[in-house]
Amino acid sequence: MARRSVAAKKTRSRPSVSALADGNARRGRRGTGSVRIFDVAKIAGVAPITVSRALNTPHLVSPETLRRVQQAIDRTGYVPNMLAGGLASSRSRLVAAIVPSITSPVFQETIGALADALGASGFQLMLGQSGYADSREDELLEAIVGRRPDGIVLTGLTRSPVGRQRLLAAGIPVVETWDLTPTPIDMLVGFSHEGTGAAVAEYLHGRGRRKLAVVTAGDERALRRARGMIDAATRLGIGNVLGGEIPMHVALPPGTAGKGRTGLLELLARHPDIDSIYCSSDMLALGVMTECRARGIAVPEQIAVVGYGDLEFAAHLLPSLTSVRVNASVIGQLAARCIIDRVEGREVRTPVTDVGFSIVTRDSA
């Protein structure tokens, strides 16, 4: 046992020939065959740990040593193996984010801002899409936790107890985003979806609308917005002509222009008298407005339309689209900050942040 250990040590140190060639000369396992910190160290005439310090904590290394190490790195084209570094240091400089769908334009802004903010601090973003069903989320979570990321950003709640449990057990900083909830797993940056719905109901009510309707995608958060709208409308005593329920059309997620058109048609067939429609996304609203135009329905005179997301094009429709604006970039930035603070050992002053929202008033309502 001891004998073989000595041999092993010998192999490791390889006090052999020219730095870059000997990697191949070796007998045993040899991973990728690429340049290692060891090769750089030999060329620079220092110990491997010094190269490591030159890279990670340059202020602890003398300028002269730094220079020689840098030179050796340039000459060899050394790229540190972060798998090895992460394993040794328990810090992967990797942050994972899970979104229901990469395709959904609403999350893009958040993800983009998150990626930028993380990148600026030397963290890489790993993205997973869970689909709108919870089923895949659990296995995705396991794959992600297995990489030991320094942080995890979730879009929307993890309803699955297994998932929550795994996350908690892993001890990785978690930021939930978009949704506000009384019982966050760890940290939270979001806003009240019910609140946006309620605000829309109040806004339309204030504009004299009394026969509200909803076209929404069937995902969790969109439904919560619709629910908020309907509850508020009910409180305000407004609904369709019968004074009953608010007419609602639910489409399969994600919301698209095509589904918006279909939604309007279906709604109109059942309730020809509606005077305003709240859409759970601007894309649905685009479809609704197109269909209105196709059928000669004046917007906003006959039907007012309100969207959600305030995507760039909302301002450039005719009439321009009134929409609920959420500062999606800020969500991404704050989520990044939460995780970076946590990783760097700082106290996170605001584990729960409500970024709020606003209604951008334009011509459609």
Add this chain to the structure above:
Amino acid sequence: MARRSVAAKKTRSRPSVSALADGNARRGRRGTGSVRIFDVAKIAGVAPITVSRALNTPHLVSPETLRRVQQAIDRTGYVPNMLAGGLASSRSRLVAAIVPSITSPVFQETIGALADALGASGFQLMLGQSGYADSREDELLEAIVGRRPDGIVLTGLTRSPVGRQRLLAAGIPVVETWDLTPTPIDMLVGFSHEGTGAAVAEYLHGRGRRKLAVVTAGDERALRRARGMIDAATRLGIGNVLGGEIPMHVALPPGTAGKGRTGLLELLARHPDIDSIYCSSDMLALGVMTECRARGIAVPEQIAVVGYGDLEFAAHLLPSLTSVRVNASVIGQLAARCIIDRVEGREVRTPVTDVGFSIVTRDSA
């Protein structure tokens, strides 16, 4: 040296007390404190390597052993550390993709399909956004190569020789996408951007249009499409009224509806007689069409509009938008297949694939 190595081995094996408790009882470094393969092995009454086999090559393990291992895993909530696994096996089951911008809707479909296809084979997607400048691409590339992914998917060419070099040196399978080029780094799935532009010119010419114009975003690929259009138009002998150059408006990327409106205005100011416009994205086209409507310009009677990307909403504008369709999902799927084949040691039959494109004819042109 030998003596200490023996001591080390002793510590590693820890033939001590109850499986889950002893991790904490240990003196030295102890990474994350989470459950290790070792703990699972002890509970299952097997060697760690057997647990590893049960997980990675279950067909080499007896059913009974498999069952006991599975039970131990369930009981402990063990999640394999893929950093350690990747380091030991040189296979990270991670694929990295670089896109200019996560926000750009055109790439979403490709990225989404890529993520799905990879996920189905047990690979995780790591996403980086380079911005539309090449500058960040190099440092991003280094960060990515450092993670030793099993494959890298690039959107568009890496112009930087440093980047190409690093990629080549790393020996990681690389798939370039979207662009077709005579000198791929490794593998390639794309289509001819010049070709799409030329096809649009021919299409418009065939419809009797003679005064073509272009509104384009200023990124590499969009400019190539515009160039293809202009060259073809010139060959066909069509241009603006003077028979001279094709009027072109270049906007900062990414293309948006707002920039489309501005673009139309600017073009009209210089060339009031244009009869057709090719836009480098559907979003630009949306803006152009909105501005046409605002100024009472009939589409397609006075000005025909052609977009690019065939996003879902294109079919749901009024008039519906004629657009260049690229099968973006297929690009993602094929890119995934290329990398998976390579990783699993299969021959990649088609290192270069042209997925082609088509013009979806609708009412706007």
Add this chain to the structure above:
DNA sequence: ATGAAAGCGCTAACAG
């Protein structure tokens, strides 16, 4: 079908 030993490439801990 299972196990023991060794090592993947790096950094934490502890000197000096």
Add this chain to the structure above:
DNA sequence: CTGTTAGCGCTTTCAT
């Protein structure tokens, strides 16, 4: 400021 040593948690290699 620099170096030595001992692992991080897993899988490869070689035995049995």
